[in-house]
Amino acid sequence: MWFGARRNIEPLIRTHLFISASNQSGSTFLLAALSTSRATWNLPGEGQNALGYVGPTVGRGRLRGALKVWAARPQWRDVLTNATLYDWPRTRRAWYFQAWARDPRASVFVTKSPPHLLLVDELARHFVNAKFLFMVRNCQMLWIGP
Numbered sequence: 822m823w824f825g826a827r828r829n830i831e832p833l834i835r836t837h838l839f840i841s842a843s844n845q846s847g848s849t850f851l852l853a854a855l856s857t858s859r860a861t862w863n864l865p866g867e868g869q870n871a872l873g874y875v876g877p878t879v880g881r882g883r884l885r886g887a888l889k890v891w892a893a894r895p896q897w898r899d900v901l902t903n904a905t906l907y908d909w910p911r912t913r914r915a916w917y918f919q920a921w922a923r924d925p926r927a928s929v930f931v932t933k934s935p936p937h938l939l940l941v942d943e944l945a946r947h948f949v950n951a952k953f954l955f956m957v958r959n960c961q962m963l964w965i966g967p
Contacts, residue, residue, distance in 0.1 A: 825920035830862060833928055837948040840933035841941060842956035848933045851956065859924035861931045864916060868934035873915025875908035877901055901939050909947035
């Protein structure tokens with residue numbers, strides 16, 4: 822196992838892969854599967870929960886109560902999409918420091934954060950070769966009736 826805290830991984834990262842998904846869509850399973858690849862640098866958890874992340878965090882402050890319904894209220898969306906509340910260079914350094922890989926030559930940084938679904942344009946602007954994997958939850962309703 823290789824750790825970002827022990828090396829400068831910034832020159833190694835050629836692609837940033839953001840898993841953009843709503844809650845309960847299978848993104849945790851996908852993230853775990855991708856972490857088995859020798860090509861990926863991975864975080865121990867979701868990006869918005871990483872130590873050193875600079876941006877609004879659901880469940881705290883102005884987003885109290887928004888844990889799984891962070892896009893449900895306009896005021897919560899307004900906070901999450903306010904670009905001035907984020908410090909992406911600082912967050913990137915914190916993410917790289919906490920990242921781990923199976924191979925020291927890994928070139929893809931992978932993270933997921935459900936609220937970042939609202940920030941695709943910001944992520945594309947601040948991260949080199951940003952790629953997005955969008956997941957949609959199966960919202961099929963089951964009808965049990967006569």
